[in-house]
Amino acid sequence: MPRRARFEAQVAAAGAPVRVRVGISDARIYEQLAAATLTPDTPWRALSVDLSAYAGWKLSLFYRPDRVVWRLVLSADATTGAAGTVVWGSPHIVASARNAREYETRRARLTRSEAP
Numbered sequence: 001m002p003r004r005a006r007f008e009a010q011v012a013a014a015g016a017p018v019r020v021r022v023g024i025s026d027a028r029i030y031e032q033l034a035a036a037t038l039t040p041d042t043p044w045r046a047l048s049v050d051l052s053a054y055a056g057w058k059l060s061l062f063y064r065p066d067r068v069v070w071r072l073v074l075s076a077d078a079t080t081g082a083a084g085t086v087v088w089g090s091p092h093i094v095a096s097a098r099n100a101r102e103y104e105t106r107r108a109r110l111t112r113s114e115a116p
Helices: 097-114
Strands: 006-014 018-025 030-038 045-050 071-078 085-094
Touching: 006 018, 006 030, 018 045, 018 085, 030 045, 071 085
Parallel strands: none
Antiparallel strands: 006 045, 006 085, 018 030, 018 071
16 A cells, blocks of 8 residues: 555445445454445535555564555445445545555565565
8 A cells, every 4th residue: 555545435325324334454354444324315425534554564573564465345234224325436545646656666576576
């Protein structure tokens, strides 16, 4: 994940109230980062989540965090038992061009060092 990255999207609901959640997982743990309850009569709502805590390389004596793959998890639940529909509009991760290039350079270096 690039430094100072953000996840951004527009969300809307139809049919019944729904709860949307944004989380992140490394296949061992799941951390919820944001949640919102949407009602069908509400127009598009902006959803923005800071991903900075999952950027860069962190040091550890016990595992290799530079090899951890973080997965962004988008989910939705019906809140009333009635079927509802959620629309995620323009979901994207935003980072500066400089931070994105830094991330790609480090990832390429790591990939080369793992090659047999």
